[in-house]
Every structure is written in structure tokens, then in C-alpha cells.
Amino acid sequence: MENRLYYSYFETKLSRLLLMKTQVGLARVDSLSLEDVRQTSWFNRYFKGAELVKSDLAFDRDRQQLQEYFAGDRSKFDLDLDGQGTPFQKEVWQALQSIPYGQTLTYGGLADRLGRSSKAAQAVGRALGQNPLLVVVPCHRILSQDGKLTGYRGGLALKKALLKVEGINYI
Template sequence: MTRFSNDLVCTRFSTTLGDMIATASDKGLVGLWFHDQKHLPEQLSPDLPSPIWPTDDQHPVLQKARQQIREFFAGTRSEFDLPFDLSAGTPFQQSVWQALLGIPKGKTTTYGALARSLGKAQAMRAVGAAVGRNPLSLAVPCHRVLGQDGSLTGYAGGLHRKTALLQLEGALSPALSKN
């Protein structure tokens, strides 16, 4: 289970695919979510009377994250050069998230191939669940993981965003995305 500290700071900003929320600790970027995606931390629940994480638009990691995300959407950045703090995940989740970092821009893999690369061939569902709980959308490229048959499945930010991200990266032609 993913557990986030209450000692984080956050910022909110807009992208071409919707508003995002980024959080950071003193160790690095902890979270990067679309505001309406599945699996948002409870600290970001819209039902809370006030945010648990204070806003800090001047935090250096959050400033750098916003800049790099702008560059990513402009097509001038393929990888993120940020310190990541993945400590909210279990050791297994962290290993899956680290493996996602090895999928280059413009390439995709499947949940099965990812499980095999981790030496956990029989744990495809657990790998899929860890991919789905990735707290660093875009930066840790979970959108590059496809179903066994190459189908677009399971993206917490929505399949419309997964499609757009893969098209932006050149991993999916517009014609294929209509299937």
C-alpha cells in the first residue's frame, strides 16, 4: 500500500492534458498526478475541508518539475532530470517504478514483459497493480505499458491521456489509437 507523509509540499499547474498536482519532500519529487485521476492520495481528497499539504510554488524541485513538464509537452524533453522520492511505495512497488524508468521515450512494453524483466513472470497482476499506483505520472512513464496484445489498458489518468502521451512520444500513430 502506498503511504504518503503529511510533511510534503505541493503545487498545482495546468498542462495541455489537464491540471496537475506535484508534491515534494526534502529528498525529491514524491507525486505527480492529474487532478482527476484514480488513486489520488487521501491527502488530496476533495472532501477535505482544507489541504493537508501546504502549497509551496517556490520549492526548487517543484519549480524544476513544472519546467520539465512544460518541456515534455513541448516535445523538447524525453526524460526527467529530477530527484525522485519513491519512499511512499512498498519495496515491490519501488522496484516496479524503477523498472518503468528504463522504458525509453517512443517505446512501449507489456505488463508481462515488465514482470519477466523483474524476475516475477507469474506476478503480472501485482506488477500491473504497482504500475497503476505509480505516484509520478509522466516522470515515471507508466503510460508506456500496454496490454499483452498491445492494447491500451489501465492508465489512472485516463485512456485518453495515455493515448495522447504515446502519440506525443511517437509510440502510437493517430490511426492506431482509434482502434
């Protein structure tokens, strides 16, 4: 398999997002810079030594769907994904995609959906913290047990703004 990782940037009113993809699909959507992502354990575990290739054309479809989402015209993404993680992380990320646009769930609620005890909420939270596909795999839809905004790898301001895009307002 080719050891190449394509990247580009997507500008929104909320944040500048780094987009990264393999030949399989979108591998990362992040608010971090390229240099910061290169320092993460995720990059070093899955893509160490990969050739990084700047390519705006490789992201036309991804960019179009993100534009539609931020404009309120898309509620679900239809993209090829290549999110790298452990089997448990991938299970959590897959379950996230079943949470409808404009709705939220708690960490414990997501653990329940996975058929695990609500005591697994902390493990679910750790998996969410490793989600490489911000926005597209909607970890911003997860709230604390008391319904408060907590932890988001892209920052709480971005989480709040993404929920607002989906019609959920937090003061």
C-alpha cells in the first residue's frame, strides 16, 4: 500500500480545519495545524514516515459536503472514511454516526448503545478524545450526564458552534 497522506485546509467562520486523507478515504479532520498533528501519537502510530502531499483537488467532495453542513444544508456525510484507531475506538466512532443531526446523547447513553454498562462512559470519553474525524464523526453531539458541554478535542467553543449549526443552542 502506498504510504502517502494527502492534506488540505478548509476555512469556516468557526475554525480553520486541516483535512487529511489516504487513498482509502478521509483520515483526519482537525483544528490543529499540520505540524501539531505530525507530533501526535495518532500520526506517529499510523502514518510515521508517510509522504505528506498538499492537494486541494483530492478534497473536492469532502470540501463540498463540509460547506453544505456548515450552511445547514447537509445533516449526514456521505464520504469514504479511513479513521485509524483501536477496535474499541472504531466501535465508538461508528456508534456516534447513528446519533441524528440536531440531537445529543450522554457518554453513558452512548455506552448503553454499545451494549456496555454506563460505567463504560469514561472509556467512551477517552475514545471520543481520540476521534480523528472532527465534525464528520460527530463527537460534538455527546454531552455530560447532566447535559453540560464537556471535553472536545477541537475546543469547547467549536463544539458549541457545531451544535448551534445543528440548531442546538447553549448559553
